[in-house]
Amino acid sequence: MKNIAIVGVGGMGAGHAVAIASGTGNPTMIIPGIFEKEAAKYHDYDTDLNGILNLIGVCDIRAERQEWAKKQGYRLYDTFDDVIADPEVDIVLIAVPNDQHHDLSVRAMRAGKHVLCEKPVMMSSAELEDVIQVSRETGKVFYPRQNRRWDEDYLIVKKIFDEKLLGEVYNIECRIQGSRGIPGDWRSKKAHGGGEMLDWGVHIIDRISVMIPEKIKYIYAHMTHITNDEVDDGFKMQMIFESGRTVVLEVATVDFIKLPMWYVAGTDGTAVIEDWGLDGKMIRLKSWEDKDAAPILAGSGLTKTMAPRLRGSTEELPLPEVHFDANELYVNLVDVIEGRAEQIVKPEEALRVLRIMEAAFKSDETHTVVEFE
Numbered sequence: 001m002k003n004i005a006i007v008g009v010g011g012m013g014a015g016h017a018v019a020i021a022s023g024t025g026n027p028t029m030i031i032p033g034i035f036e037k038e039a040a041k042y043h044d045y046d047t048d049l050n051g052i053l054n055l056i057g058v059c060d061i062r063a064e065r066q067e068w069a070k071k072q073g074y075r076l077y078d079t080f081d082d083v084i085a086d087p088e089v090d091i092v093l094i095a096v097p098n099d100q101h102h103d104l105s106v107r108a109m110r111a112g113k114h115v116l117c118e119k120p121v122m123m124s125s126a127e128l129e130d131v132i133q134v135s136r137e138t139g140k141v142f143y144p145r146q147n148r149r150w151d152e153d154y155l156i157v158k159k160i161f162d163e164k165l166l167g168e169v170y171n172i173e174c175r176i177q178g179s180r181g182i183p184g185d186w187r188s189k190k191a192h193g194g195g196e197m198l199d200w201g202v203h204i205i206d207r208i209s210v211m212i213p214e215k216i217k218y219i220y221a222h223m224t225h226i227t228n229d230e231v232d233d234g235f236k237m238q239m240i241f242e243s244g245r246t247v248v249l250e251v252a253t254v255d256f257i258k259l260p261m262w263y264v265a266g267t268d269g270t271a272v273i274e275d276w277g278l279d280g281k282m283i284r285l286k287s288w289e290d291k292d293a294a295p296i297l298a299g300s301g302l303t304k305t306m307a308p309r310l311r312g313s314t315e316e317l318p319l320p321e322v323h324f325d326a327n328e329l330y331v332n333l334v335d336v337i338e339g340r341a342e343q344i345v346k347p348e349e350a351l352r353v354l355r356i357m358e359a360a361f362k363s364d365e366t367h368t369v370v371e372f373e
């Protein structure tokens with residue numbers, strides 16, 4: 001068992017604290033209203049964290065969060081220096097705004113602690129290269145928290161892709177859409193690592209980057225600034241892989257009607273996942289034989305190409321079921337520290353994601369397609 005201390009118990013850090021202290025891995029806090037419905041869908045994971053991770057204490061610079069921590073009965077460290085000076089702390093979990101990840105990770109590892117760092121792990125690939133070097137020098141584990149590799153919607157898409165359930169997937173589109181604009185906290189400040197590319201982009205790029213084992217040839221991105229100029233409040237991005245496969249990624253914060261979260265196009269069918277509620281379906285082709293059809297009336301004209309398929313030439317299927325245990329990330333961290341396992345989320349993978357994001361920013365600035373690998 002390893003002792004973990006959490007630095008920053010705001011939204012995410014508090015979620016970690018609840019997840020670890022309860023042993024369930026469930027980060028759900030009692031947020032009134034909209035999230036209660038979502039929270040009800042969380043189910044227990046296979047793994048119980050009791051006996052694997054122990055929450056030894058937390059630290060936050062804000063009085064209100066310190067009060068919250070005390071009320072939960074958590075041990076409170078006064079400062080970050082107190083956390084890393086405690087010989088009983090094995091792992092420091094960094095859940096503060098993005099601009100502090102580099103400094104705190106380096107100081108923690110140099111003090112002999114392993115680090116679990118929230119996403120985006122760093123503000124730039126140069127920062128992460130430095131951190132990887134410190135991890136090598138100190139022999140301490142640096143673990144990027146790319147937790148959305150364990151999201152059910154993504155694992156369904158990955159299964160369709162890996163097992164070719166719809167033939168060869170030639171295009172994937174993933175959209176994360178909200179309508180509240182960028183939050184008013186540090187996420188709206190460039191200096192703190194705000195903006196949606198760093199906030200949500202990092203998740204959806206990470207998932208695509210590990211799912212598709214191919215070189216990315218070209219990246220084109222356009223950031224939106226609908227609600228503010230300082231940081232992007234969303235983006236549209238296209239990636240073209242070596243095989244010609246394409247990926248379209250979109251994050252938006254000013255969309256009041258959502259498109260499906262996933263649209264997966266394969267040579268033998270199409271899948272749609274509407275949202276986190278996992279409503280969706282697959283339509284699979286039975287045969288390509290009936291290519292020609294009589295023209296149909298479409299708008300003010302006729303079309304043969306877009307005529308619907310004959311009934312019976314395709315079948316509708318439910319989305320495949322997947323098994324997942326989101327506690328695997330915490331467990332893997334401890335296993336890696338104890339020398340029992342290979343790291344699932346590798347720092348080098350996070351480095352590639354940062355480089356992809358940098359290419360996207362460059363594309364946006366120059367209005368050009370960036371050649372990537």
Ligand SMILES: NC(=O)c1ccc[n+]([C@@H]2O[C@H](COP(=O)([O-])OP(=O)(O)OC[C@H]3O[C@@H](n4cnc5c(N)ncnc54)[C@H](O)[C@@H]3O)[C@@H](O)[C@H]2O)c1
Pocket residue numbers: 007008009010011012013059060061062065080094095096097098100118119120145147185186199
């Ligand atoms: N993986 C995910 O799904 C996910 C989700 C949300 C946030 N995050 C990440 O978690 C991190 C925190 O985001 P958040 O939404 O919780 O932000 P937040 O503003 O809600 O919380 C950050 C907390 O850190 C505290 N803090 C700031 N500097 C500190 C310091 N030097 N020492 C101690 N405490 C300090 C603040 O007082 C605040 O309570 C970010 O990197 C964010 O990208 C990850």
